[in-house]
Amino acid sequence: MNKRVVLASRPVGPVSESNFRVEEAPVPKPADGEVLVRNLWLSLDPYMRGRISAAKSYAKGVEIDEVMVGQTVGEVLESRHPKLKVGDMVLTQLGWQLYGATGEVMKIDTSRAPASYYLGLIGMPGMTAYFGLKELGQPKPGETVVVSAASGAVGSVVGQLAKLWGCKAIGVAGGPEKCAYVKQELGFDACLDYKAGNLREALKEACPKGVDVYFDNVGGEILDLLLTRMNLFGRIVVCGTISDYDSTDPYKVRNWRAILVNRLRIQGMIVFDWKDRYGEALKALGGYFAEGKLNYRESVVQGLENAPRGLIDLLGGRNFGKQLVKLG
C-alpha cells in the first residue's frame, strides 16, 4: 500500500497538524513512458505555505483532499520509461507520499553528491540562491551582501556564493546557535541574531559601508529595517516572506520611499523563471561543492506522518539547515 498526506483544510493563521490527513491508497501502476518510484526523501520548503493558502500566489495551490506538493528523490522500482531502469535514482515532484508513478523525472548522479543534496544545495534552493544573487542581486566584488534566514537552504548558499564572488557576507538568523553556525561553519563575515533585539545597531556595526544587496527570505520588519540601510543603487531580491506566511493580515512596509531616495532596484525571485539555465547553476554549484567550497547542513524528520510537524517547525524557524523528511 501507498501512504500519502493530503490537505484536509486550509490554515487560517498558523498551520496546524489538523490541516493534514494521512491516507492509504493502492500503489499506482506506471503508464507507458512512466516509472514507479519509491520516494526516499521529501523536501520541505517555505513555498508550501503559499500553496495551501487561499490567496493567489505564483503557482496553483493544493486543493482540499489533494496530495501535498513537494519535491522528492527516490528509486525507480519499475520502468516503462525509455531512458530509465530499475534502481536509478531520480528527482521528481511526487509530493508527500511513499510511492508515485510519473514521467516527469530527472535522473541524478549519487556518486557526485548524496541523493538528498539534489533537494537542497544542488537543487531548487541552491539554484534559487544562485540565480537570485547572480542575476537579480548582481553583486560586485567588495560589496556588502546581507541575507536573511541565513542558516536555511537558500540563505546558506547565498552567503557562501557572496563570499566566493568577492563580497562581504552578512547573515541574519534567529538565535545564537544558528548565528554561530553561519559564521563559523559557513564562513560568513558576521551573522546577526534578530531575536537579540538590537538588529538596527547590529546592522550598522556589521555593515559600516551600508548594504548593496539584500537577499530577502523573510519580509516583515527585517525587510523594513534593511530598506533603511541600503546604499545608493542597492538591490533587494524578494525571495520569500516567511515572516508573513502565518499572518492573516500582511505586514505593511513603512520604508517604501527608500526605493526612490536611494534608487533601489527590487525584484521578485522564483527559480522556475530560470529553468532554461538550470544546467549552468547545477554545474556551478556541483563544482563548488566538489571543491569543498560549499558547506551545507540538513535537518531531518523521520517518516512521512511527521511531515506536517516538519513543515510547521520550518515555518516557525525551528529547523536548522535544509529541512527534509526521510521516507525510506
Add this chain to the structure above:
Amino acid sequence: MNKRVVLASRPVGPVSESNFRVEEAPVPKPADGEVLVRNLWLSLDPYMRGRISAAKSYAKGVEIDEVMVGQTVGEVLESRHPKLKVGDMVLTQLGWQLYGATGEVMKIDTSRAPASYYLGLIGMPGMTAYFGLKELGQPKPGETVVVSAASGAVGSVVGQLAKLWGCKAIGVAGGPEKCAYVKQELGFDACLDYKAGNLREALKEACPKGVDVYFDNVGGEILDLLLTRMNLFGRIVVCGTISDYDSTDPYKVRNWRAILVNRLRIQGMIVFDWKDRYGEALKALGGYFAEGKLNYRESVVQGLENAPRGLIDLLGGRNFGKQLVKLG
C-alpha cells in the same frame, strides 16, 4: 534690489505660507566666469517638499534662512562668462529669487520652444518621464502603461510617450476636469478619477489585460492598489510619493508580496542619474514637440511672493499641468 524667498521654518505636516519669508537683498555682482541673470520663470516641483523636510532624501535639503531651491529661466543682464552675452536666455538653478549671479547656466533656444517649456516639457520633468519610462519602465508595444498624477508635468509626458511608443496609456488623476483633459487633450486611452471612489473597479475595466508598467508619482493607496493589478514581470517606476509628503507618518505598503508573486521589478527614478544622456532626451522631446506630437499645459502663478502658495497648491493637487511662477 533683489527679492527672494527663504525657508523660515520646516513644515510639520502640510506646508504653510508661514514656512517661508520674503526678503530683500542687494542684486549680486557676477564674478569672473559668471553672468547676472534676471529670472523670468521659476519652476515649482513636488521634489521641493523633500528639500524642506528634516528627513534625509536624495539631495541636500534647504537650510533655514537659505534661499529656496528651484530651477529658473531668465535673461542675461551682465556677462563675465566667455560664451554668454547680454540678452541670452538661460536655464539656471538660481532658486526663488528675482536676480542671481552664477556660472552654472545652460543657454536655451527660445525659437525652438517658449522659454518656460525648458522648465517642463523639454526640461527636467520631461526628461524624468523620458528616462523613467524608457529605461526603467521598458514598455513594449501593446503593453498597458498606467501613470498617476497624469495631468502633471511628468505624468502628462509619460502617457504621451507611452502612446507614441505603441502602448495603451491609462492615467490616474484627481477630478473630472483633469481626467477629461488627460483623455481628450493628451490622448490617453482613459483617465481614472481617484476621487470618484471606485478606482479598483475602474482600473479593472480600463486595464482588462492587467498593467505592465506603472509609473508612480504619488505612492500611498494608489500604489498599493496598482501592486495588485500588475502583470507577471511588470515594472513599477518609483518617481514620487506626493501623497505622503505632508504626512508625518509614512503610508505603509500592504501588497509587497505582489513583487514576489508576479516577479515585479521596482526601481527608483531620479533624473540626475541620467545626466550623461540629457542631450538624447532633449533631442527626442524637442523633436516630438516640433512635430506636434506632445501636448502640454502650464499653470501659472503671478509674482515671486505667491510662490509659497503655488507650491502649497501643487502639493495639494490643485494645480493643472506644469506649475510655474511668472517673475517678469
